[in-house]
Amino acid sequence: MTLEAVLVVAAALFGIGVYGALSQQSFVMLIMGLELMINAAILALVAFWARTAGGNPQGQMLAIVFMTVMAIEMALGFALVTNVYRVRRADITEKLRRLRG
Amino acid sequence: MGGADPAGAAERVHRGGGVAVTESLLVDALFWLFAVGSVLTGYRVFRTDSMVRAAFYLLASFAGVGGILVLLGAEFLGMVLILMMAGEMLVMAIVMVMYMMNPAGLNPMWMVHQHRVAVAAGVGAFLVLAGLALVADFPDRPNPRPEMATEQLGIELLGDSMLVFQTAGVALLATMIGAVAIASRRGRYGEADEGSQEPPLAPESDARR
Numbered sequence: 114m115t116l117e118a119v120l121v122v123a124a125a126l127f128g129i130g131v132y133g134a135l136s137q138q139s140f141v142m143l144i145m146g147l148e149l150m151i152n153a154a155i156l157a158l159v160a161f162w163a164r165t166a167g168g169n170p171q172g173q174m175l176a177i178v179f180m181t182v183m184a185i186e187m188a189l190g191f192a193l194v195t196n197v198y199r200v201r202r203a204d205i206t207e208k209l210r211r212l213r214g
Numbered sequence: 215m216g217g218a219d220p221a222g223a224a225e226r227v228h229r230g231g232g233v234a235v236t237e238s239l240l241v242d243a244l245f246w247l248f249a250v251g252s253v254l255t256g257y258r259v260f261r262t263d264s265m266v267r268a269a270f271y272l273l274a275s276f277a278g279v280g281g282i283l284v285l286l287g288a289e290f291l292g293m294v295l296i297l298m299m300a301g302e303m304l305v306m307a308i309v310m311v312m313y314m315m316n317p318a319g320l321n322p323m324w325m326v327h328q329h330r331v332a333v334a335a336g337v338g339a340f341l342v343l344a345g346l347a348l349v350a351d352f353p354d355r356p357n358p359r360p361e362m363a364t365e366q367l368g369i370e371l372l373g374d375s376m377l378v379f380q381t382a383g384v385a386l387l388a389t390m391i392g393a394v395a396i397a398s399r400r401g402r403y404g405e406a407d408e409g410s411q412e413p414p415l416a417p418e419s420d421a422r423r
Contacts, residue, residue, distance in 0.1 A: 116354075145306075161352075198313050
């Protein structure tokens with residue numbers, strides 16, 4: 114298990130996340146793409162922490178901040194989906210041609 | 215994995231000036247198992263017909279990444295990632311069943327747009343990042359004592375990085391309040407969807423309603 118191998122796996126997860134976030138019509142599937150991208154970032158970060166930072170605990174601290182970002186993104190995403198569904202009866206991006214009012 | 219580990223200590227070898235851990239075949243095999251599993255299940259998230267299955271595929275992908283984190287010596291982060299994502303994916307599955315027009319994927323599902331652009335962007339992102347990972351020359355300073363990682367993190371969380379930790383907590387609290395406010399049916403000034411309806415053409419037409 115080399116640093117390069119872990120980073121390539123993270124790159125693959127990030128690429129799949131980019132594909133999902135750009136291609137999916139459903140809001141929840143779109144959120145899943147974003148989650149995969151953040152997941153890839155956490156993996157790369159921990160790989161750098163383990164292999165290049167000499168075990169500096171601040172690297173793990175940064176990964177915890179990334180996890181917080183992931184939770185925040187998920188909670189706000191679901192809240193917005195709930196509101197959009199209530200107002201527009203929409204669960205796909207195509208039904209939102211405009212974001213105003 | 216914390217504490218003294220005679221077997222792990224026996225595996226340690228001196229490489230250059232620092233201490234490194236020899237890579238065992240088992241660790242390599244587990245890494246590739248987790249890596250291939252997490253990438254394949256990550257791909258299946260967007261290719262399955264059921265949204266609930268998609269949520270569980272994503273959970274499997276996160277579990278694979280959590281396993282890799284444990285192999286890298288970040289046991290605490292790996293387990294937290296798996297446990298956090300298990301709860302999150304269950305919520306996601308429930309949200310899908312509640313909102314989706316295609317409940318729980320009972321019908322075939324292929325809801326994509328700009329597919330070719332998305333595939334190109336995904337492949338391009340992978341090639342650029344993987345190329346950087348392979349070409350760049352990163353410093354090689356492995357964690358000298360991986361079995362102490364959890365203890366070090368605990369000291370960091372309640373020591374120098376206490377402010378960062380607390381800020382993350384306050385951000386999560388603000389998110390919870392904001393999410394409830396956004397999702398609430400009734401706001402402070404009336405119904406949540408007030409203002410999102412089309413306004414009447416003239417004030418009198420409103421009175422005639």
